[in-house]
Amino acid sequence: MRLGSGGRRPDGGSAVAESPVAAGGRGLWARLSGSYLMEREGVLGGALLLPAVLYLVAVVGYPLVLSFLYAFSDVTTGSQALHLVGLQTFERAIRDPVFLQALRNTFVFTAVSQALVIVLSTALAFVLNADFRGKWFVRMIVLMPWATPVAISSVVWLWMLDSIFSPFDWFARVFGLLGPGDHIVFLGRSGLAMASVIGLQTWRVLPLATVILMAGLSAIPRDLTEAAEVDGAGFWRRLFEITAPLLAPVMMVALLFGIVFTFTDMAVVFVLTGGGPGNATQVLASWAFYKGINGGNLSVGAADALFMFPVLLGLAAIMLRFASRAEVG
Amino acid sequence: MAVVETRGLRKRFGDTVAVDGIDLLTGEGEYLVLLGPSGCGKTTLLRLIAGLESPSEGDVLIGGRAVTSLPPRARRIAMVFQSYALYPHKSVSRNIAFPLAAAGVPKDEWRQRIHWAASLLGIEHLLDRKPRELSGGERQRVALARAMVREPEVFLLDEPLSNLDAKLRATARDELKQFQQRIGTTTVYVTHDQTEAMGLGERIAVLEHGRIQQIGSPREIYEDPANAFVATFVGAPPMNLLQRNGMLVGFRPEHFLPESAAGGRAGLQRLSFKVGRVEYLGSDRYVYGRVPEVDPEAKVVAKLPSTVPDVVPSGETVPFVVPLDALRFFDRDTGVRKPPPPGPIA
Numbered sequence: 001m002r003l004g005s006g007g008r009r010p011d012g013g014s015a016v017a018e019s020p021v022a023a024g025g026r027g028l029w030a031r032l033s034g035s036y037l038m039e040r041e042g043v044l045g046g047a048l049l050l051p052a053v054l055y056l057v058a059v060v061g062y063p064l065v066l067s068f069l070y071a072f073s074d075v076t077t078g079s080q081a082l083h084l085v086g087l088q089t090f091e092r093a094i095r096d097p098v099f100l101q102a103l104r105n106t107f108v109f110t111a112v113s114q115a116l117v118i119v120l121s122t123a124l125a126f127v128l129n130a131d132f133r134g135k136w137f138v139r140m141i142v143l144m145p146w147a148t149p150v151a152i153s154s155v156v157w158l159w160m161l162d163s164i165f166s167p168f169d170w171f172a173r174v175f176g177l178l179g180p181g182d183h184i185v186f187l188g189r190s191g192l193a194m195a196s197v198i199g200l201q202t203w204r205v206l207p208l209a210t211v212i213l214m215a216g217l218s219a220i221p222r223d224l225t226e227a228a229e230v231d232g233a234g235f236w237r238r239l240f241e242i243t244a245p246l247l248a249p250v251m252m253v254a255l256l257f258g259i260v261f262t263f264t265d266m267a268v269v270f271v272l273t274g275g276g277p278g279n280a281t282q283v284l285a286s287w288a289f290y291k292g293i294n295g296g297n298l299s300v301g302a303a304d305a306l307f308m309f310p311v312l313l314g315l316a317a318i319m320l321r322f323a324s325r326a327e328v329g
Numbered sequence: 330m331a332v333v334e335t336r337g338l339r340k341r342f343g344d345t346v347a348v349d350g351i352d353l354l355t356g357e358g359e360y361l362v363l364l365g366p367s368g369c370g371k372t373t374l375l376r377l378i379a380g381l382e383s384p385s386e387g388d389v390l391i392g393g394r395a396v397t398s399l400p401p402r403a404r405r406i407a408m409v410f411q412s413y414a415l416y417p418h419k420s421v422s423r424n425i426a427f428p429l430a431a432a433g434v435p436k437d438e439w440r441q442r443i444h445w446a447a448s449l450l451g452i453e454h455l456l457d458r459k460p461r462e463l464s465g466g467e468r469q470r471v472a473l474a475r476a477m478v479r480e481p482e483v484f485l486l487d488e489p490l491s492n493l494d495a496k497l498r499a500t501a502r503d504e505l506k507q508f509q510q511r512i513g514t515t516t517v518y519v520t521h522d523q524t525e526a527m528g529l530g531e532r533i534a535v536l537e538h539g540r541i542q543q544i545g546s547p548r549e550i551y552e553d554p555a556n557a558f559v560a561t562f563v564g565a566p567p568m569n570l571l572q573r574n575g576m577l578v579g580f581r582p583e584h585f586l587p588e589s590a591a592g593g594r595a596g597l598q599r600l601s602f603k604v605g606r607v608e609y610l611g612s613d614r615y616v617y618g619r620v621p622e623v624d625p626e627a628k629v630v631a632k633l634p635s636t637v638p639d640v641v642p643s644g645e646t647v648p649f650v651v652p653l654d655a656l657r658f659f660d661r662d663t664g665v666r667k668p669p670p671p672g673p674i675a
Contacts, residue, residue, distance in 0.1 A: 226381050227414035230485075231475070232402040232431035241427070245418045 070302035077296035093291075093303040098279045102287040103307065108194070109269075109283055110262045113201040117258050118251065120202070121209035128210065129217045146207035154271035157200050161186040161272070190280030193273050197281045200268050205261055209254040216250030217243070249322065256319045263315075264308060284308050331392030331405075331482035331515060332357055333378055338387035340373055340539075347373040349539035350387070358513045360506075362530030364520060366562065370539035371519045372487055378517060379408050379485050392482055402431065407476035408485040411492065413468045415460035421471050422447075422456040428479045446474040450508070465493050466501060473505075477512060484509070484516040490525060502528055523563050527551070535559050553657075554579075557664035560657060566615060566632065568657070571624035576667060577659040578623065578674050582615070582632035584655040588648040590637045598656065598674060602631065602649040604641050616641050620649075623674060 038044050074085050093099055128139055145153060160166060163185045172178035186196045220243060228238045266285035269275055275282035275290065282290075284307060292301015333355045340348040348370045355361045363371040376382045378389055380401035388397045396404045407428070416424050425443045434442070447453045450470040460468060469489055476484060489505070490498045506529055509516050520526055526533050527547045534544040535558075543555035554560035554568070560579050561567040568579045591597060600620050608615040616631040631649065633641070641647055656674070658667040 221412065221414065223410045223412050223414035224416060226401075227408070227410055228416075228427070228431075229381065230379055230401045230406065230408040231428040232479070233427070234402065234431075237431055242416060 067302040067305060070299045071306050073299050075298045077298060089299045089303045093300050093307075096300075098282060098287060099304060101279050102282040102284050102304075105194070105281060106263060106283040106285075106308075109198055109201065109281075110259055113198045113205065113262055114255060114258045116198070116202045117205050117209050118255055121206055121213050121254065122247075122251070124206070124210045125213035125217050128214055142210060143207045145203050146211075150204065150267045151271065153204065154200070154268060157196075157203075158272060161196050163188055187273050188277055190277055193277055193281050197268055197272055200272060201262055201265065204268070205258045208261075209258055212250060212254040212257070213247065216247050216254075219250075220246050252322055253319070256315055256322070260312065260315055260319075263311060332359075332390075333361075333483055333515060333517060334390040334393075335374070335378065336388045336390070338374070338377055338389065339385050340370075340377060340382060341385045346539050348377060348384070351539070351541055353534065353541065353544070355515055355517065356531070358515055360509055360516045360518065360529060360531045362518045362520060362526040362533045363536055364523060364526040364530075364533050364563075365536035367521055369536040371521075371536045373539075374536070375408075375485050375487055375517060375519045378483075379406055380404050405482045406485055407479070407481035407483070409469075409472045409476050409487065409489045411488040413460075413472040413489075413492070415468060415471055415475075417460050419459075420456065421452065421458050421460070421463070424460070424471060425456075425475045425478050428475060432479050434479070442478055446478040449477070449511070450474045466497050469493065469501060473508065477514075481514065484514050486516065486518045488520055489518075490520070491522070498525075505529065523565070527563075535562060537562070553666075555666055557659045560659070566630045569627070569629045570659070571620060571627045571629070572661060573623050573674055574670070575661050576670065577661050577664070579657040579659060580651045580655050582630045583634075585629070585631040585649055585651050586633065586637065587640050588650045589640055590633075591650045594652075596653045597650040598653050600649050600651065601646050602629070602641075603646045604643050607641060607643060611635070614639075614641075 038047070069082065071089055072084050072086060073082050074089060075082055124142060128135065128142065160168065163183055166184065166186065168186070169178060169183050172184065173180065173182075178184065184192065187193045224242055224246070225238055228242045233241065264285055266283065266289055269281050269283050269286040270289070273281045275286050279287075284304060288301045288305035291304055292298050295301070333353070335351050335353045338348055338351045338353075339346065351374060353361075353374075363374060365371045373382060377384050378391075380389075380396065380399060380403075384397065388395055390396065391404055391406065401408075416427065419427065422443050425446055426439050429439050429442060443456070444453065447456060450473055452467060452470045452474060455463060455467055455471070460471070463471065469492075472489070486505075490501055493501055502525055509529075518525075518529060520529075530547055532544060533547055533550050535542045535550060537558050543550060543559045545553075550559060550563055554563065557570060557577055557579070561570065564581060566582050568581050569585065570577045570579045572578075585600075585602075588597075588599065601622055602616075603619045603621060604616055605618040606616075608617070612635055614633045614635070614637075616633060618629055618631075619625060619627065620629050631641075653669075656669060658669055659665060660667055
């Protein structure tokens, strides 16, 4: 709403205080603020959202559209002409026996690591919410994996799980579980390699889940657990009847985050095993990367990656529902 | 039913002493109120009795049994929290059933006992609701029902009325009293509200700095305060205290009346009251001023009922009287109650 060109801005700014004659020389900002445009919620909201929207369109929206286009075409890094071939590319992707293995591995990788994360993070959150000496130090150590770049932590783990120099081998030898000269060879056997990949992912996601659950725990009023204590409930009854149900929505949030992070993750597999031995630890994300980028078959790579899409869409919908419910509560 | 006893109970939090050596003994089925300003240690004392805090020194006995080292659930007590602490994810009937489940009461008894507790508090129609669907007063009743359902030996109530609005508080206070008289369980009730304390308590323990300043019936607390703290904490407006010859002379505002309204009774102390401001409050008028002949520094309040004619113009000095037997004397330095000195005070 414009109150006439002589109107003063509420903040006492001088931009609009000049006479109408001088108004012709005013800058855009002065004119915008003079008309109180930025104080209209619709305009200001839009302006503040714009950078985020542009960013998302550029780095998420555009690549997503592109990958849909590629998946329905036969484009390769060699020939970038876009021939739409319908569902042929998807068919080719599924026919590859490695695809099915990668699909299965992705679910195993996600399910096992997140099951571990949710149990361990709940226990950790309880411990870290309690009062004890040196709590800050333990908290820091627990949160460390989250703050460490995956490239560094993966390399560290690469050495930890090295076929010859692994410290775990050394411990196993000290405790007589391993004969002299023997090695566990974590990354060279399919079962152990999968376990290693799952272990590292659990280690990576654990801190985030723990922090989320700690926040959830500290949001439960102490009165409630104390009331339960006075009402006669022991530790386990308090845990299962009071704390756990109240923590459940937060637990769900932590779990959904972890699933999304893990389902789409290729960093751990890429650094630790490269999908091997054979394709024993190949997951959809790493497989799409190897096929599409390393192998140059952009269309099949895109099709492989798009198989994650419906799962992620479903998870996103659930997350949003939880988020809005949390607001109401 | 059981008595609650504390012996030399002390609780330190770091450098601060929240409860400083409290010896307390309730009667059987008694309604004992712990009254004091915030930070006086009354809630900590209640939590020590409940077992939610462990004492630095001393013992807690319930029904003659030392429970100091026992967890809350082994003490056969029930507590109502200031926030009511209803379990938000459970329905009202599930909330009330919780102590039964915890005590291992067989499931087929639950229904009958839930209905017994609910009917006593008039909340049978709310049994299927969730706590968030209840009003403040209803929540308080659910909390009480949950507390009484397993028939504890002692009730501990921590400011259960402070979350209710003022209008509701008066009726809730009345209901609380009737409720306790009906079930006759020993009750320890914490409040900072003296009206609640006076109305509910058979005896009141006034606390300050983690110590019991006085314990007695509401009448004793009000009429014979043991020290200057109790005299000024209980009563609104508080007792007037004036310095005189190394002593504090105290009298209640309602005992301080214009001489013309006293009707020439004997045994009156005459004091010249320099009137400052008059506050009209409907049933009463508060008259603020000073008595320069006794203590020119001290502010003095007179509480005149509306039945006393309006004879106190501001700015003038008016003859007032106070009955000699209404005067209380305290040591100026320690605040401890003293016998009346011989001779007049002015």
